[in-house]
Amino acid sequence: MSTAIPDRPRTLAEKVWDDHLVVKGEGGEPDLIYIDLHLVHEVTSPQAFDGLRAEGRPVRRLDLTIATEDHNTPTLDIDKPIADLTSRTQIETLRRNAAEFGVRLHSLGDKEQGIVHVVGPQLGLTMPGITVVCGDSHTSTHGAFGAMAFGIGTSEVEHVLATQTLPLKPFKTMAITVEGTVKPGVSAKDVILAVIAKIGTNGGQGYVLEFRGSAIRALSMEGRMTICNMSIEAGARAGMVAPDDTTFAYLKGRPHAPAGADWDDAVAYWRTLPSDEGAVYDAEVFLDADELEPFVTWGTNPGQGVSLSGVVPAPEDFADPNERVAAQRALEYMDLVAGTPLKEVPVDAVFMGSCTNSRIEDLRQFASIIRGRTKADGVRVMVVPGSARVRLEAEVEGLDKVFTDFGAEWRFAGCSMCLGMNPDQLAPGERCASTSNRNFEGRQGKGGRTHLVSPLVAAATAVLGRLASPSDLPVLTAAEA
Amino acid sequence: MEKFTTHTGVVLPLKRSAVDTDQIIPAVYLKRVTKTGFEDALFANWRQDPDFILNQPAYAGASVLVAGPDFGTGSSREHAVWALRDYGFRVVLSPKFADIFRGNAGKQGLVTGVIGDADLEAIWAAVDADPGARMTVDLQERTAVIGDLRVAFDIDDYTRWRLLEGLDDIGLTLRNEEKISQFEARREAWRPRTIPVP
Numbered sequence: 052m053s054t055a056i057p058d059r060p061r062t063l064a065e066k067v068w069d070d071h072l073v074v075k076g077e078g079g080e081p082d083l084i085y086i087d088l089h090l091v092h093e094v095t096s097p098q099a100f101d102g103l104r105a106e107g108r109p110v111r112r113l114d115l116t117i118a119t120e121d122h123n124t125p126t127l128d129i130d131k132p133i134a135d136l137t138s139r140t141q142i143e144t145l146r147r148n149a150a151e152f153g154v155r156l157h158s159l160g161d162k163e164q165g166i167v168h169v170v171g172p173q174l175g176l177t178m179p180g181i182t183v184v185c186g187d188s189h190t191s192t193h194g195a196f197g198a199m200a201f202g203i204g205t206s207e208v209e210h211v212l213a214t215q216t217l218p219l220k221p222f223k224t225m226a227i228t229v230e231g232t233v234k235p236g237v238s239a240k241d242v243i244l245a246v247i248a249k250i251g252t253n254g255g256q257g258y259v260l261e262f263r264g265s266a267i268r269a270l271s272m273e274g275r276m277t278i279c280n281m282s283i284e285a286g287a288r289a290g291m292v293a294p295d296d297t298t299f300a301y302l303k304g305r306p307h308a309p310a311g312a313d314w315d316d317a318v319a320y321w322r323t324l325p326s327d328e329g330a331v332y333d334a335e336v337f338l339d340a341d342e343l344e345p346f347v348t349w350g351t352n353p354g355q356g357v358s359l360s361g362v363v364p365a366p367e368d369f370a371d372p373n374e375r376v377a378a379q380r381a382l383e384y385m386d387l388v389a390g391t392p393l394k395e396v397p398v399d400a401v402f403m404g405s406c407t408n409s410r411i412e413d414l415r416q417f418a419s420i421i422r423g424r425t426k427a428d429g430v431r432v433m434v435v436p437g438s439a440r441v442r443l444e445a446e447v448e449g450l451d452k453v454f455t456d457f458g459a460e461w462r463f464a465g466c467s468m469c470l471g472m473n474p475d476q477l478a479p480g481e482r483c484a485s486t487s488n489r490n491f492e493g494r495q496g497k498g499g500r501t502h503l504v505s506p507l508v509a510a511a512t513a514v515l516g517r518l519a520s521p522s523d524l525p526v527l528t529a530a531e532a
Numbered sequence: 533m534e535k536f537t538t539h540t541g542v543v544l545p546l547k548r549s550a551v552d553t554d555q556i557i558p559a560v561y562l563k564r565v566t567k568t569g570f571e572d573a574l575f576a577n578w579r580q581d582p583d584f585i586l587n588q589p590a591y592a593g594a595s596v597l598v599a600g601p602d603f604g605t606g607s608s609r610e611h612a613v614w615a616l617r618d619y620g621f622r623v624v625l626s627p628k629f630a631d632i633f634r635g636n637a638g639k640q641g642l643v644t645g646v647i648g649d650a651d652l653e654a655i656w657a658a659v660d661a662d663p664g665a666r667m668t669v670d671l672q673e674r675t676a677v678i679g680d681l682r683v684a685f686d687i688d689d690y691t692r693w694r695l696l697e698g699l700d701d702i703g704l705t706l707r708n709e710e711k712i713s714q715f716e717a718r719r720e721a722w723r724p725r726t727i728p729v730p
């Protein structure tokens with residue numbers, strides 16, 4: 052599908068962009084980019100459908116559009132009407148809009164329902180070399196497949212529904228190279244938290260981040276999704292990983308993955324996507340995987356993170372005056388004292404879920420640490436699968452039993468306490484170790500305090516009742532394990 | 533979309549950096565299904581503090597927000613822009629904006645001007661000296677004037693043109709209908725489809 056392809060080495064991001072050019076913008080105008088896959092959920096779509104109705108416009112490509120219910124859905128009693136009236140209205144509005152316009156929708160109770168960024172990949176709709184958008188910033192998740200995937204606002208949702216395109220200025224490219232082998236107990240979440248702490252919550256602004264290097268190649272698709280998911284927390288438009296055999300193996304046989312001759316064509320094309328030798332990035336960052344340790348945030352933005360074996364920093368530690376003020380505010384909000392070892396910070400709750408870490412592999416990791424143990428007294432532990440299918444898979448493997456034996460609550464799929472639009476919220480002042488992606492003030496409930504961690508750290512924390520890594524846990528006897 | 537040429541209004545100095553969209557509009561307000569009437573949601577948590585600057589009478593009816601760097605980070609919610617717009621803001625000036633927020637703002641006729649750090653401090657100082665002072669923002673000239681202070685701001689040419697002309701994006705894109713159809717005819721069979729097509 053070549054429009055004038057430049058005769059020079061190109062990055063992965065440039066290749067995908069070039070292959071979606073409908074119109075090349077001239078004189079400062081944006082390019083017009085074709086969108087291969089549009090994911091829709093209940094929060095950012097009602098006003099977009101209203102816009103279509105007002106103008107008498109149809110959805111241009113129903114076959115490139117799919118909707119699911121996730122942000123507002125309850126994770127208990129899903130067979131009963133949704134108690135919260137506004138949540139119910141939002142979901143009913145999506146159902147009405149989907150029916151009226153003919154959009155495929157996976158409603159609560161359906162086995163493909165779940166967090167939009169978990170559903171796309173598990174259906175095999177997310178694949179290399181495509182463009183994916185959704186009215187949700189964590190659309191960057193899908194970049195793990197070598198897709199160009201980014202969040203858009205509601206006006207853009209309407210624009211894509213109506214035209215299947217978006218006017219966009221090309222993004223800049225940043226290579227984030229992570230070489231080496233991570234220590235046991237260190238996972239993809241720690242890699243991305245370390246990246247964000249290094250480049251800052253706005254270090255990626257205007258960029259597509261391409262994660263590369265041996266440590267990234269060694270990751271599973273789930274791990275790559277965790278990393279791309281949180282690219283937005285570094286301010287980036289998107290995150291990407293070049294497709295390889297890991298990607299193809301994950302995709303093959305999924306319900307919407309190409310089959311037969313289409314599969315062969317697709318793979319042949321996908322193999323041309325990795326950045327060319329000598330391709331130039333606008334910026335480059337290097338990280339040594341061997342140095343990484345389990346990471347945790349202490350503040351109220353995802354860049355305010357340190358190694359779990361460290362201490363809560365003091366505002367004076369920051370040279371930048373804005374960061375110093377932000378740190379001061381964050382410490383007050385988080386009710387933390389500078390110098391406190393993070394491993395001495397007790398928690399009230401552990402949330403295992405969200406589009407960052409709620410896939411089957413994440414649940415397996417969590418289960419591997421808690422198996423044979425009991426949760427700390429007084430700590431509320433919630434395990435929320437990313438999709439109804441993940442829930443089913445976990446139950447087939449018996450993970451649900453591991454969770455409930457441990458004392459955790461095993462819930463139905465959705466965004467849940469990642470942002471607390473449903474009843475799953477922290478109470479004011481409660482402190483939570485969370486596998487989600489945002490630790491903003493009040494994100495998990497008004498006055499709630501969030502520490503972002505990996506599933507492994509969340510599990511160890513749930514056992515000890517204070518921030519902990521798996522290596523802090525007593526070894527189980529053969530009988531216990 | 534209404535055309536934007538110049539605007540004069542009271543300046544609200546928001547002396548914070550990295551104001552994320554969860555602060556601009558907390559998630560509970562995202563449950564609404566309408567596109568207007570979000571004025572009560574703007575900075576809803578912060579507004580519960582009687583000392584919060586938006587609650588101070590001097591800034592009643594403010595329509596130009598001047599905030600610290602990294603304004604609008606976090607979630608993509610366009611509601612953040614609607615809340616600002618519905619409250620009456622027409623312009624936000626900051627040394628740095630989050631990309632998605634900026635894009636959303638441009639689509640709703642909210643001007644986001646990038647100013648220098650020194651100019652930010654100068655505007656804040658001018659407002660401190662005269663709370664409730666009004667600023668005139670000229671999009672054609674890309675300038676903001678408050679008292680004797682005249683500040684230049686940055687906004688990309690294309691967004692500026694669309695705002696000046698009050699042009700709707702979808703209408704603009706549909707002028708390329710033929711090119712879109714041609715592109716669609718070239719798309720490969722392996723690309724994903726959510727529903728079977730005959």
Ligand code: SF4
Pocket residue numbers: 121122166167168187189405406407465466469470487488
């Ligand atoms: S899980 Fe959290 S971050 Fe992910 S889509 Fe849902 S609300 Fe957004």
